[in-house]
Amino acid sequence: MNDSFKHSWQVYRRLLAYIQRYWKVLILSLISMTIAALTEAAFARLLKPLIDGGFVSKDPDTIRWVPLAIIGVFMLRGLTSFINEYTASWLTGRLVQTLREEMFAKLLRLPVSFYDESQSGRLISRIANDVNQVTEAGFNVITVAVKDGVTTLGLLALLLYTDWQLTLICFVVMPAVTACMHFVGKRLRGLARENQLRMAQMTQVVSESIDCQKVVKIYGGESYEIGRFHEAADALRRNQVKQSAASSANTGVTQLMIACALAAILYFAALRAQHGDFSAGDFMSFLTAMMLLFAPIKRITGISQALQRGLAAAETIFQFLDEPEEKNAGATMLHRTRGELEMVNLSFSYPGVEKRALQGINLAIRAGETVALVGSSGSGKTTLASLVPRFYEPDSGLLLLDGKPLSDYALPALRQQIALVSQDVVLFNDTVAANIAYGALNQVSREEVIEAARAANALDFIEALPQGFDTEIGENGTRLSGGQRQRLAIARALLKNAPLLILDEATSALDTESERLVQAALDNLMKNRTTLVIAHRLSTIEQADRIVVMHQGEIVESGTHQSLLAAAGFYARLHSMQFTE
Structure with a gap:
């Protein structure tokens, strides 16, 4: 058993675990599809007494009961097919809903760093598109495998019962069909993975064009975006053509092998009939069973594409569900914090970036104190504030709240103590x-x-x-x-x-009148709270209890507005530049 098969079986077994939750409905569906499948062989078997007893012997009893039996068989088939299709639809719907709900819940538990590295279009595509494809590898494959498998076995049993020597010809093509399915299956799996990537790329282009539609219009980016979409859509189309070609070639070759076997069976059956070993009813029953056998074998060989496409989608979904979540090992609960923050030798760097965003930060903030973080863009102000609600985890050092490390607190309890107002308002x-x-x-x-x-x-x-x-x-x-x-x-x-407040450039993008109203509202908000203010306009933080100046991820100055101006350092230069402007 090779590694590829083991991996595929592990993915499929994990997928089946979702269906097994509804085992009662699953059993009902399996029973109904088994009965519906057996009616195929029953119908073919009824043709023997119909031909031999009705047309050859002209037996009146046979003429009466066989048509009624055929009606009964098709009534049973209709009822069990309805139950099968209804339960199958119910199960696949449940599978899709459960996976989507788990994925969405997972999405909300992932760390901010995951979003920094992921495309929103790809995430949306996983929940919207990939889950639908998973159903093909889930219950749809089970339906084909069980229903058509039982149909095939029932018809083969009838063929063996009618004439086992002729039936042996059918088994000659089985190894060749299996080898063909295995070869094409590997090709289809790779194409299915590529199809998901192309679909995500197309979704990403659409998502960005909607989100950035004003920029697209003002900078004349329509042609560029249409070109991007064309490339993504064309790549998706080419991939789907490749999948269809591979699947069609597989089906065509398989059908040709089956047709050769059927031709040989018909030839030898005709010879047997000439010597009287075969009655007309035997031949009609055998021929009908043989023709009915063609459709389920065709569907079984055709499930390879659906299975590979579904397994490829399942792989990406389970990879997403297995992504590490936000660290939440703390158990300490908070009713209401005093709001004392302390940072001890704190350092942090973003994944894949060599230079540290924060280096050796030491800062103590008293309860109820308003501390402003200022500095040029990229100095680490927002990064430092993002560590307080644990959007990111520091590489080294400690961040203490009321004398305890933040990691000791349960994450929901910690964030319950914090309110955030940023420049980019989210509504x-x-x-x-x-x-x-x-x-x-x-x-x-x-x-x-x-x-x-x-x-x-x-x-x-x-x-x-x-x-x-x-x-x-x-x-x-x-x-x-x-x-x-x-x-x-x-x-x-x-x-x-909340007793802790983070203001991230909350007034930087406003006009003078709006800024006045917003600043008055902020003054109300900041009363009796520990407040961390990230400011670009220095005029808005002159009344802060303390101003901390940052440069290239380090604290270079700290003091009141007046003391920092008197020191004639970084802050004084920043203030002078803004005043000149």
């Missing part, structure tokens, strides 16, 4: 109220939502909307201005009432 295609009271906050009262909006200076514009708090704001709040979106994010943070 959902839902109502204003649902965006303010998002996630764990959705149990709050409407009065609390209104108070949070009032404190965020957002109540006036919300009440002016067509449906007020029940107005749908569009994807990522596209129906609102930048200042309005920012104030909704602040209202969300106010409603959470």
